Amino acid sequence: MTATIIIIVILVLLIIAYVSMYNGLVRYRNRAKEFSSQIDVQLKRRTDLIPNLVETVKGYAAHEKDTLNKVVQSRNQVVSANSQQEKAAADNALTGALRQVFALSESYPDLKANQEFQSLMEELSNTENKISYARQAYNSQVQQYDTAIETFPRNIVAGIHKFQAIDFISVPETEKEAPKVKF
Structure with missing residues (x-):
């Protein structure tokens, strides 16, 4: 009788632990x-x-039609990207194209002084910061998830239910280089 109760208690605790790990x-x-x-x-x-x-x-x-066409083309690639990696690659191309537009403002003082342009640039700058934060938060959460599915005993539950690792958003090698500054 006591052995049966102990076995039932152990089974209940194992089921609770299993459900907790799965959730x-x-x-x-x-x-x-x-x-x-x-x-x-x-x-x-x-x-x-x-x-x-x-x-x-x-x-x-x-x-400056070529510069503007690159921006529009890069924007369209971001919109049509399907996977997180495709979005990241298209987004990197768009960031490069936008840098060219920012550089244009230095060549055109009237444009740089335009209130609408300044407002748009500020909005884009704020959005760039939000994108950067969202990527960091995503990668942090992916790290927690990937660690959880790889560590014992959760890896057993993850294997049974076919939880798959998620890829991090990474920066292309060309973006990792320090920018060259010329005076």
């Missing part, structure tokens, strides 16, 4: 999805700002 893994995975979604929201915000920026710049720098 924890689901919670980690869903938070990673949430942060991925936050990146998408900020990328959407930035892509929505770009047409206004391009139109503002067009009026001042009509002969």
Whole structure:
């Protein structure tokens, strides 16, 4: 009788531990999805700002068509990207194209002084900061999730329910180089 009660208590505790581990893994995975979604929201915000920026710049720098076309083309790639890695690659290309637009403002003092342009640049700068934060938060959550599915005893539960590791958002090697400053 006592042995039966002990076995039942142990089984109940094992079931509670199993359910707790499973629910924890689901919670980690869903938070990673949430942060991925936050990146998408900020990328959407930035892509929505770009047409206004391009139109503002067009009026001042009509002969800079190639630069503006790169921005529009890069924006469209971000919008049409399917995976997180494709979005990251397209976003990096867009960031490079936007840097060229920022550089244009130095060549056109009237553009730099334009209130709408300044407002758009400030919005883009704020959005860039939010994108950066969202990427950091996503990678942090992915690290927690990946660690959880790889450590014992959760790895047993993760294996049974086919939880898969999630890829981090990484910076391309070309972006890791220190910028060259010329005077």
